[in-house]
Amino acid sequence: MILMAKPAKRTLIATVEATPNIALVKYWGKRNEERILPMEGSISVTMDEQLKTRTTVMFSEKFKEDEAWLDNKKLEGKELGEITKQLDVLRKRAGVGLKARFVSINGFPTAAGLASSASGLAALACAGAKALGLELSEHELSVLARMGSGSACRSVLGGFVEWKRGEREDGSDSHAVQIAPVEHWPEIRNVIALVGEGRKKVSSRAGMRQTVATSPLYRERIRTLPGTIKTVREAILKRDLPTLLEATMRESNNMHAVMLDTWPPITYLNDVSKEIIHATHALNESEGKTIAGYTFDAGPHANIYTTQEHVPKVRKMLEGIPGVAKVIVCGPGSGPKYLAGKQEHLIDPVTAEVRRHHYDAKSNKIVVEA
Numbered sequence: 001m002i003l004m005a006k007p008a009k010r011t012l013i014a015t016v017e018a019t020p021n022i023a024l025v026k027y028w029g030k031r032n033e034e035r036i037l038p039m040e041g042s043i044s045v046t047m048d049e050q051l052k053t054r055t056t057v058m059f060s061e062k063f064k065e066d067e068a069w070l071d072n073k074k075l076e077g078k079e080l081g082e083i084t085k086q087l088d089v090l091r092k093r094a095g096v097g098l099k100a101r102f103v104s105i106n107g108f109p110t111a112a113g114l115a116s117s118a119s120g121l122a123a124l125a126c127a128g129a130k131a132l133g134l135e136l137s138e139h140e141l142s143v144l145a146r147m148g149s150g151s152a153c154r155s156v157l158g159g160f161v162e163w164k165r166g167e168r169e170d171g172s173d174s175h176a177v178q179i180a181p182v183e184h185w186p187e188i189r190n191v192i193a194l195v196g197e198g199r200k201k202v203s204s205r206a207g208m209r210q211t212v213a214t215s216p217l218y219r220e221r222i223r224t225l226p227g228t229i230k231t232v233r234e235a236i237l238k239r240d241l242p243t244l245l246e247a248t249m250r251e252s253n254n255m256h257a258v259m260l261d262t263w264p265p266i267t268y269l270n271d272v273s274k275e276i277i278h279a280t281h282a283l284n285e286s287e288g289k290t291i292a293g294y295t296f297d298a299g300p301h302a303n304i305y306t307t308q309e310h311v312p313k314v315r316k317m318l319e320g321i322p323g324v325a326k327v328i329v330c331g332p333g334s335g336p337k338y339l340a341g342k343q344e345h346l347i348d349p350v351t352a353e354v355r356r357h358h359y360d361a362k363s364n365k366i367v368v369e370a
């Protein structure tokens with residue numbers, strides 16, 4: 001009789017830190033709502049660890065149901081449902097039925113409405129896949145993150161990233177690819193100006209759906225986007241700052257124009273945002289060249305792209321505008337990081353209990369309490 005050693009039970013846990021991305025060419029509109037397939041492609045830069053989301057995912061037979069916590073708050077209803085949907089895709093892929101715990105915390109210098117869904121859902125895809133031992137390519141992880149939130153598919157990669165629209169109905173070719181790594185243009189900066197408003201009035205998901213359904217101008221946007229994508233991609237590859245910045249500003253203005261053309265109209269920019277737009281043009285004018293380029297997402301905060309050498313001028317410009325509450329300078333980041341140290345998990349791998357943890361703004365670190 002051959003005695004087989006019982007295989008040691010693997011601990012199905014993984015922790016990932018992912019960072020947000022800020023688009024130069026925006027994603028605004030889906031061709032398939034269910035599968036989160038975009039009307040057109042988009043381009044972004046993945047941010048460095050100034051802004052980050054740490055996520056731990058653990059699967060275990062100890063769990064009777066899926067449970068999720070974000071920023072130390074237990075998620076219920078729709079919010080929990082979004083996480084469970086992602087976990088289901090991972091479970092199906094791995095052929096396991098185990099329930100999971102998801103614990104996530106945003107390490108952002110302020111909670112004032114900065115986009116965290118992209119980093120959060122990219123971290124979920126990467127940590128979930130890793131915990132289940134799935135060997136997925138970046139392409140597959142990007143598809144997975146996309147199914148949680150469109151823009152999350154770009155945070156799976158570092159540096160300069162393009163989300164390819166794709167053609168297939170199942171969405172398998174709608175994912176992000178890297179245009180260039182951080183090292184290609186490490187001097188690029190995003191000077192973020194927080195203009196002190198809380199949550200957005202209309203979510204991106206609802207807003208873009210409304211635009212696709214009602215804006216006549218949107219058709220023109222879709223017609224011109226492939227040209228914009230080409231211009232921006234080439235400007236990145238050539239490190240042509242003035243071309244990149246002008247295209248970025250025009251593109252942000254175009255997206256906000258179709259938002260206004262939506263019926264009823266959607267407005268995300270406030271008076272401070274508009275002041276920043278005018279101040280940026282004035283700065284470029286006084287410099288005699290384009291050194292700064294703004295872009296706004298579905299909110300009033302400004303992202304001003306520039307390069308390291310011009311950061312002091314951009315900062316000075318922003319600090320002179322009443323209503324700018326805080327300025328954060330981000331460089332390009334290299335994408336999700338897997339944290340292997342056992343102490344870094346937000347869940348105790350042995351007891352499966354959620355560990356006490358918090359974000360320390362002073363050191364900009366996520367602290368797991370012993």
Ligand code: DP6
Nearest residue numbers: 023026027149150151204205297298
């Ligand atoms: C304005 O990715 O949040 O930031 O796919 O519905 O989850 P869903 O939308 P989301 O939209 C982001 C919109 C944007 C532009 C961008 O990041 O490209």
